[in-house]
Amino acid sequence: MKRTLFSIFVVVVASFALAQSFIELYLNSSYFGRRIVVEKGPTNKSRIEMVYRWPNDKIVHVLDPVFLVWAKHSELFIMGQPNNYRNSPLEILDLEDLFIRQLKERGITKLEKLGNKYKVTVESPSGLFTAFISETGLPEKIIRVFNNVTTELTYEHVEPLKETFEQVAQRYGIKSAEQTINLPSEIKLILGSVNWYTVSRLNVGEEQVLMIIANHKSGSVIKMVCSTREVTVNTEQNEQLLRIRGENYYLYVIAQDQSVLEQVKELLTKER
Amino acid sequence: MSEEKFNGFLDGELDEKDLDEVTKREVEMYSEALKVFRMRCDYRPSAKLEEKIMRRFVRPRRILWEIAIGVAAAAAVFYVVFNVPPKRNVEPLVQEAKVVSELFDYLSLVKLVGDGF
Numbered sequence: 001m002k003r004t005l006f007s008i009f010v011v012v013v014a015s016f017a018l019a020q021s022f023i024e025l026y027l028n029s030s031y032f033g034r035r036i037v038v039e040k041g042p043t044n045k046s047r048i049e050m051v052y053r054w055p056n057d058k059i060v061h062v063l064d065p066v067f068l069v070w071a072k073h074s075e076l077f078i079m080g081q082p083n084n085y086r087n088s089p090l091e092i093l094d095l096e097d098l099f100i101r102q103l104k105e106r107g108i109t110k111l112e113k114l115g116n117k118y119k120v121t122v123e124s125p126s127g128l129f130t131a132f133i134s135e136t137g138l139p140e141k142i143i144r145v146f147n148n149v150t151t152e153l154t155y156e157h158v159e160p161l162k163e164t165f166e167q168v169a170q171r172y173g174i175k176s177a178e179q180t181i182n183l184p185s186e187i188k189l190i191l192g193s194v195n196w197y198t199v200s201r202l203n204v205g206e207e208q209v210l211m212i213i214a215n216h217k218s219g220s221v222i223k224m225v226c227s228t229r230e231v232t233v234n235t236e237q238n239e240q241l242l243r244i245r246g247e248n249y250y251l252y253v254i255a256q257d258q259s260v261l262e263q264v265k266e267l268l269t270k271e272r
Numbered sequence: 273m274s275e276e277k278f279n280g281f282l283d284g285e286l287d288e289k290d291l292d293e294v295t296k297r298e299v300e301m302y303s304e305a306l307k308v309f310r311m312r313c314d315y316r317p318s319a320k321l322e323e324k325i326m327r328r329f330v331r332p333r334r335i336l337w338e339i340a341i342g343v344a345a346a347a348a349v350f351y352v353v354f355n356v357p358p359k360r361n362v363e364p365l366v367q368e369a370k371v372v373s374e375l376f377d378y379l380s381l382v383k384l385v386g387d388g389f
Contacts, residue, residue, distance in 0.1 A: 037387070047385070062385050070385055079381065088382065095387040126388065144387075151387055181378045182371075196388055199379040201372060208372045212379065228371050249371070 022118055023108075025137025027100065030054045033139075033158040037095065041149030053096075057165040059172065060094065069172050072097075073165060082173040087180040089188050095142050095153040099129045125217070126195065146195070147215075184246050187224060189267055190253065193217055204231040216260050223254040244268070273298045 030053060037047040048064040062068040070079040070092050077088040093101075102124040110121035114132075117140060122129040127146030133139055138160075142153040191197060197214035209227040216222045225233050226249055233252045235241050240261045242253040255261040277295050280286040288296065317325075 039387075045384070060385070066381070066384065068381065068385060079385070088378075090379075090382050092382055092386045093388065094385075098388055146388075153387075181374070183375065183378065197379070197383065199376060199383065201376050210372050210375050210379075226372070226375065 022133065022135060022137055023103075023120075026133050026139065027137075028055050029137045030161040031138055031158050032161045033155045035153060035155045037151065037153050039149060039151045041147075051094075052161060052163070052165075052168045054161070054165055058094075058097075059165070059168050059174070061172070069174070071169065071172075071174055073169070073174075078174055085174055089181060089183040090191060095144055095151055096139065098126060098144065099131055099142050102126055102129055184226060184249055184251055186244055186246070186251050186253075186268055187212070187226065190214070190222065190224060190264060193263070193267065194222065204233070207231050216255075216257075218257070218260055218263075220255065220257040220260045222256075222260060222264070225252040225254070226250070227252075278302075 031051075033051050033053070035049055035051060037045075037049065039045045046065075047062055050061040050063065052059040056072075057074075058072045060070050062070070068079065068081060069085075070077065070088070072078075072092065077090070077092050078085050079088045079092060080086050099122065102122050103120070106122055106124045108120055109123045110119075112119040112121075117132050117134045120129075120131045120133060122131075127144045130143045131139065132141040138155075138158045139153075140155055140158070144151045191212075191214065194214035194216050197212050200211045200213075201208060202211050203209070204225070204227070207227055207229050209225050209231060212224040212226070214222050214224070225231070228249055230250050231252075233241065233254070235254055236256075239254050239256055240258055242255075242261055242264065244251040244253065253261070253264055255264065273294050274292065277286060277291055278298060281288070281291055281295070281299060282302075288299075291299065
């Protein structure tokens, strides 16, 4: 009995150590890959990309549906096209970044060995993540299921990357000193507290305004109307309105939940 | 010649017989000169000569008129194009639309290339 328990203990410890080592390999790997992202849900979307990934940096060349390059370097996000890059005030996170964030925050929920690869499951408030990672620490597939939306990131081809960030960045003409996109700070802060958003343009009277509908992390819907002039925003009976006057814009935050509006107020006050 | 008698004869105050020979000759010369002067005044150049002379003046004048009319027409067109259409204060609207469009494009792109927050 003792021998059996000891054997089980050895197997568990060995598996854990192995898992740790392959996760470490994955987190510290540098690779180049060609990948496809497919999102299925109420709205479908897909992308074809080439990715250059280093432990802390990343360059993604989106080939379809738009020709665009974005990069993460020293906690700075850059996006645009060769010779026309601008700093992005918002973080740009792909499914892999979200998976790694949840992996670090929540840890592995379930680990399975499938031949020469590992199936890693991470349960989090941002969704259920499943990743297939090779023994050598290279990703093969990452899947997230969240609110009836399934997002699949499939690597068609992955190989270790020997080039440095600077070498690849030079090839794409990415420079460090770029202009930043003018995004009202309140929108940036509020979008940091949501899971997803949709954006549209509409006319209020003669004024063209920007409308953002987002899903707050509490599950409640939050709307934002941004305009360069003061406009009349009509709200439903159960909605609360917060009016913010920026330097050259007006922002109207509409929340269905009073507590969410209070959280938003607190967030904005804290950051000012 | 007696100037007094000469003028008196021409004014009809004296008769020819009252004039001395010298004054008579002067009166005849004066009459001849008047005839010649009247002839010159009555002279009309031929149509060919008149046309030749007039062409010399009219041609440059017509070119000047044509240039002046052209400049005036161009000025009128310029004025109509830039001043006559109703002036609408479109610049701020265009700028506002640009700000909204830029934000819309940016947020749409982040949403497109990113997979969430």
